[in-house]
Amino acid sequence: MVQVIPTHIKDAWDKWNIRGAVILSLSLQAILICFSPLRKRTPRRLLIMLVWTSYLLADWSANFAVGLISKNQGKELKPDDPPQDKKLMALWAPFLLLHLGGPDTITAFALEDNALWLRHVFGLVFQAIAGVYVVLQSLPNSLWVIILLVFISGTIKYLERTTALYSASLDKFRDSMIQAPDPGPNYAKLMEEYKAKKEARLPTKIILIDEPDKEHRPKKLEHPSLALKKTKLLTHLEIVQYAYKFFNTFKGLVVNLIFSFRERDESLEIFENLADSEEALRIIEVELGFLYDALFTKIAVLHTFIGTVSRIVASGTLVAAFILFDKRPKKDIHFQHSDVVVTYTLFAVGIALDFISILLFLFSDWTYAALRSLKENPEEVLSSRRDKFFNWLLGLRELRWTKQVCKHECTDEGKKPCIKEGDGKCSIEQEHEVLTTPFFLRRWCGSINVFNFIAYATNAEVVRIHDARGDFRRISWMIISFPFEKLNFIIQKVFGYILDLINDVHRWISHRVNALSRNHPWARLTIYPIYFEFISRIPYFIISVWDILSEFFDISDTLDIVHKTLFVHGEPMTKELWDFMFEELRNKSKYGDSPENARRISLARGEWTLRENLPEDAEREKLVRYVTKVDYDQSLLMWHIATELCYQQHEEETIPEDTDKKHEHYSYREFSKIISDYMMYLLILQPSLMSEVAGIGKIRFRDTLAEADKFFQRRHIEDKKSVKIATENILNVNSKTDPMSVKGDRSKSVLFDASRLSKDLTEMERTHGKDKWEILSKVWVELLCYAACHCDATAHVEQLSRGGELINFVWLLMAHFGLTDQFQINKGDARAKLIIGK
Incomplete structure (x- = not known):
C-alpha cells in the first residue's frame, strides 16, 4: 500500500496535534487582545486582515482542539501510540472553553456577528458537555479541583461574550432604549366626567393647555452643570462625562429611533456654548468610542455591577487554579515534561492576558464616566484627588496638534506676504495645526483619505498638501512603494512586448499560410x-476565458480597486478645517428651530449656500441648477472636477490684496480641495458609506474616465502625467454649448459639464466680487453633510472598526446641532381641563 503521507510526518502529527492546536488557540487569543483595539485607530488593511483571520480561526482552533482531546480520551492507548497524559489533557479542555469566551477587546468583527448570539448559546452548551465528557473519561483525576476552577472561569468568560453579543444585536440594542408604553392622558375618564357634567346640565367646556413649544418655554436645562460659559474650558474628565451623557442619548441613532425637542435643545445648548470647536471634536471622538465599545467589545457589559463581579470571580478562579496546580504534590503525579510546559504556558499567558484585560477595563473611558458623574455646580472643578488623577490620566490621550507651514503657489509677485522662491516662482506661506496624536494614544485614525480624479486619469504623482508623517514613515513608504512602481512599469512593458510579439508572429504566419495555400491545393x-479556424483563435479563446473568470470572481474589479488605492493618501486633520466645518453647522443650527427647517437644511446639497451668498439673479440660478437639476452622485463628480480645474488655475485679479483676506482666500481654497478629494474617495472607494446616495456613480466615473482618456490621447498629453497640463487643455475647450445637446445622454460623462461649471464659478467671482473659494468650500460642506445624514447608521458604526472617517464625525455633529429628521416629537401631551361655568 502506498503511503501518501510519510510515516515520520504522521507520527509527529499524532504526537503534537493536540498540543499544537492548544498552543495555536492560545496564540490567536494573544493576537486578538493585543491587535484588535488598534483597528479603531487605523484603516490599514494588513492589520484588519490579521484581526479578521485571527477572529475566524480562534473559534475553529478551540473547537478543533476540544474534539481532538475528547477523541483521545475515549480510546485505549495501543503500544505503538504516542504517550498521552489524559489527566493533564482533561485540564486543557476548560482552557479551550476560556479561549472560546474570547478577549474583552473584541466580541464581534462586524455588526452581523452580534446577530449570532443564539449560536454562541448552543456553542456554550455543547462545549460544556464536551468538557464534562473529557473530565469524566479521565476520572479518577487528582486535578479535578483545578479543572473545576478553570471550568468556572471559562464558563463565565463565554457567558460574558454571549451577553455582549446579545445586547449589541440591533434588535436588542433597540429594545433596550425603548421606553415603557405611553398611553397619554386618560381620555376615557375625562370624557366620562364631561358626559356626567353635561347630563347634570352644568355649563361645562373642555380647555386644552398645550405643553409649551420651544419658542415659549424657558431655556432650562435638566442638569445644572450643563450651564456652560463660552469662556470656560472643559477639563479632560468633563469631556468624557459629556460624551458618556450624549452617548446614552444619541445611541438611538444607530437603530433609527426618534428624539424629542428636549434632547435636541439640551445638546444644542451645550455645543453652541463650547469654548472652541476642539472641545466638540474631543466629545464626539469619545462618544464614538463608547459606541464602538458597546457594539464590538465586552466593555459595556463588564461595566455593570454583574459584569464587574463576574470578572472578579473569573480572574480569581483562574489565579487560584494556577496556585493549586503549582503547589500540587510532585511525587504523587508524574506528567510528561512537555505537557507540563504546555500547561504552565496556558496558565501564564492566560493570567497575563487577563491582567491586560483588567488594565484596559480600569483605564477605559467607561470607568471614568461611571465612577465620576457631572458636577452639580459647573464652577466646581476637580475637587478631589481622584478627580485630579482621572483628569491627569485622560490628559495623556488629549489631541496633539503640530504647527506646520505649507506653501501655496501665488501670482502676486513682490506683494506681501508672498515670498519669491529660488526657481523664480512666488508662493504664500500659511501655518496650520495638523493632528499628530501618537498612534497608541489615538481614539481614531485622525486623517482624511483623499482621491483625485484627474490625478488618477493622468497617472500623475499624488501631491500632499500637508504631510504629518515622520522621516522614518516617509522614507519607509518610499522604499516600499518604489519596488511596486517599478514592478508595475515592468509588467506593463513586458505585457506590451508580448502582445506586440504575438501580433508580429501572427502576421508572419498568416502571410506564409496564405502564400502556401495559393500555390498548393493540399495546403488550402x-x-x-487548421491555422485560421483553430490555432489563430487560441489567444482570443484565452482572453474570453479570462474575461469570464474575472467577471465571475470579480478579478477585474479587485485589480481596479488595488490600482485606485495607489492614488489614495491621507491628509491629516487640520484644526482650521474642523473649525470651519463646526462654524458652518453651528450657524445653520440657528435656522433649524423646527423639524421642517432642520430637515430642509439637512437635505441641502449646495443650493442653501448659493442662495444665501449670492444675489437673486440669473447667474445664481445658473450655479444652483448644477445641484438641483442633477442627481447627487452626478453633482459630486461634476463639482469635484470643477474644483480641481479651479485649483490648478490662478487668476491674479481675483486674489485679495489685504493680507488677512489673502490668507482667508487660500484657506478656503485648501478646504475645498481637501473635502472635494475626500468626497471622491468616499464615492469611489467607500461604497458602503455612500450606498444611499451613490446612484450610478460608478458608471458616471467610468464614462468620465473614458472620455478623459480619449481626450488626453488626442491632445498627446497622456504620457506627461501632469494634472496642471491636463486641466489647462480641458479648460481650453469651448464648452458654451451643453455637452448633452451635442453627444446625447447615453454617455454619463460629466467632464465638460464640470468645465462649464468651473468657468461659471470664475464668471460669478468676477461679476459679483464673491470669492469663489468661499462659495466652493461651503458648498462642499453641504455636500458632505448631505452624505453624512443620508448614510445608513449601521454603515457609520461599521466604519468605526476600520479607523473611523470624517463623515462619522460630521454625522454625529449634525445630530448634536439638531440638523437631522430624527427630532420629530415637537410637542408633548396636551393637558385638558374641565371648566364649569356659573
Missing part, C-alpha cells in the same frame, strides 16, 4: 483551416 485544405 489542411494547413489553412
Whole structure:
C-alpha cells in the first residue's frame, strides 16, 4: 500500500496535534487582545486582515482542539501510540472553553456577528458537555479541583461574550432604549366626567393647555452643570462625562429611533456654548468610542455591577487554579515534561492576558464616566484627588496638534506676504495645526483619505498638501512603494512586448499560410483551416476565458480597486478645517428651530449656500441648477472636477490684496480641495458609506474616465502625467454649448459639464466680487453633510472598526446641532381641563 503521507510526518502529527492546536488557540487569543483595539485607530488593511483571520480561526482552533482531546480520551492507548497524559489533557479542555469566551477587546468583527448570539448559546452548551465528557473519561483525576476552577472561569468568560453579543444585536440594542408604553392622558375618564357634567346640565367646556413649544418655554436645562460659559474650558474628565451623557442619548441613532425637542435643545445648548470647536471634536471622538465599545467589545457589559463581579470571580478562579496546580504534590503525579510546559504556558499567558484585560477595563473611558458623574455646580472643578488623577490620566490621550507651514503657489509677485522662491516662482506661506496624536494614544485614525480624479486619469504623482508623517514613515513608504512602481512599469512593458510579439508572429504566419495555400491545393485544405479556424483563435479563446473568470470572481474589479488605492493618501486633520466645518453647522443650527427647517437644511446639497451668498439673479440660478437639476452622485463628480480645474488655475485679479483676506482666500481654497478629494474617495472607494446616495456613480466615473482618456490621447498629453497640463487643455475647450445637446445622454460623462461649471464659478467671482473659494468650500460642506445624514447608521458604526472617517464625525455633529429628521416629537401631551361655568 502506498503511503501518501510519510510515516515520520504522521507520527509527529499524532504526537503534537493536540498540543499544537492548544498552543495555536492560545496564540490567536494573544493576537486578538493585543491587535484588535488598534483597528479603531487605523484603516490599514494588513492589520484588519490579521484581526479578521485571527477572529475566524480562534473559534475553529478551540473547537478543533476540544474534539481532538475528547477523541483521545475515549480510546485505549495501543503500544505503538504516542504517550498521552489524559489527566493533564482533561485540564486543557476548560482552557479551550476560556479561549472560546474570547478577549474583552473584541466580541464581534462586524455588526452581523452580534446577530449570532443564539449560536454562541448552543456553542456554550455543547462545549460544556464536551468538557464534562473529557473530565469524566479521565476520572479518577487528582486535578479535578483545578479543572473545576478553570471550568468556572471559562464558563463565565463565554457567558460574558454571549451577553455582549446579545445586547449589541440591533434588535436588542433597540429594545433596550425603548421606553415603557405611553398611553397619554386618560381620555376615557375625562370624557366620562364631561358626559356626567353635561347630563347634570352644568355649563361645562373642555380647555386644552398645550405643553409649551420651544419658542415659549424657558431655556432650562435638566442638569445644572450643563450651564456652560463660552469662556470656560472643559477639563479632560468633563469631556468624557459629556460624551458618556450624549452617548446614552444619541445611541438611538444607530437603530433609527426618534428624539424629542428636549434632547435636541439640551445638546444644542451645550455645543453652541463650547469654548472652541476642539472641545466638540474631543466629545464626539469619545462618544464614538463608547459606541464602538458597546457594539464590538465586552466593555459595556463588564461595566455593570454583574459584569464587574463576574470578572472578579473569573480572574480569581483562574489565579487560584494556577496556585493549586503549582503547589500540587510532585511525587504523587508524574506528567510528561512537555505537557507540563504546555500547561504552565496556558496558565501564564492566560493570567497575563487577563491582567491586560483588567488594565484596559480600569483605564477605559467607561470607568471614568461611571465612577465620576457631572458636577452639580459647573464652577466646581476637580475637587478631589481622584478627580485630579482621572483628569491627569485622560490628559495623556488629549489631541496633539503640530504647527506646520505649507506653501501655496501665488501670482502676486513682490506683494506681501508672498515670498519669491529660488526657481523664480512666488508662493504664500500659511501655518496650520495638523493632528499628530501618537498612534497608541489615538481614539481614531485622525486623517482624511483623499482621491483625485484627474490625478488618477493622468497617472500623475499624488501631491500632499500637508504631510504629518515622520522621516522614518516617509522614507519607509518610499522604499516600499518604489519596488511596486517599478514592478508595475515592468509588467506593463513586458505585457506590451508580448502582445506586440504575438501580433508580429501572427502576421508572419498568416502571410506564409496564405502564400502556401495559393500555390498548393493540399495546403488550402489542411494547413489553412487548421491555422485560421483553430490555432489563430487560441489567444482570443484565452482572453474570453479570462474575461469570464474575472467577471465571475470579480478579478477585474479587485485589480481596479488595488490600482485606485495607489492614488489614495491621507491628509491629516487640520484644526482650521474642523473649525470651519463646526462654524458652518453651528450657524445653520440657528435656522433649524423646527423639524421642517432642520430637515430642509439637512437635505441641502449646495443650493442653501448659493442662495444665501449670492444675489437673486440669473447667474445664481445658473450655479444652483448644477445641484438641483442633477442627481447627487452626478453633482459630486461634476463639482469635484470643477474644483480641481479651479485649483490648478490662478487668476491674479481675483486674489485679495489685504493680507488677512489673502490668507482667508487660500484657506478656503485648501478646504475645498481637501473635502472635494475626500468626497471622491468616499464615492469611489467607500461604497458602503455612500450606498444611499451613490446612484450610478460608478458608471458616471467610468464614462468620465473614458472620455478623459480619449481626450488626453488626442491632445498627446497622456504620457506627461501632469494634472496642471491636463486641466489647462480641458479648460481650453469651448464648452458654451451643453455637452448633452451635442453627444446625447447615453454617455454619463460629466467632464465638460464640470468645465462649464468651473468657468461659471470664475464668471460669478468676477461679476459679483464673491470669492469663489468661499462659495466652493461651503458648498462642499453641504455636500458632505448631505452624505453624512443620508448614510445608513449601521454603515457609520461599521466604519468605526476600520479607523473611523470624517463623515462619522460630521454625522454625529449634525445630530448634536439638531440638523437631522430624527427630532420629530415637537410637542408633548396636551393637558385638558374641565371648566364649569356659573
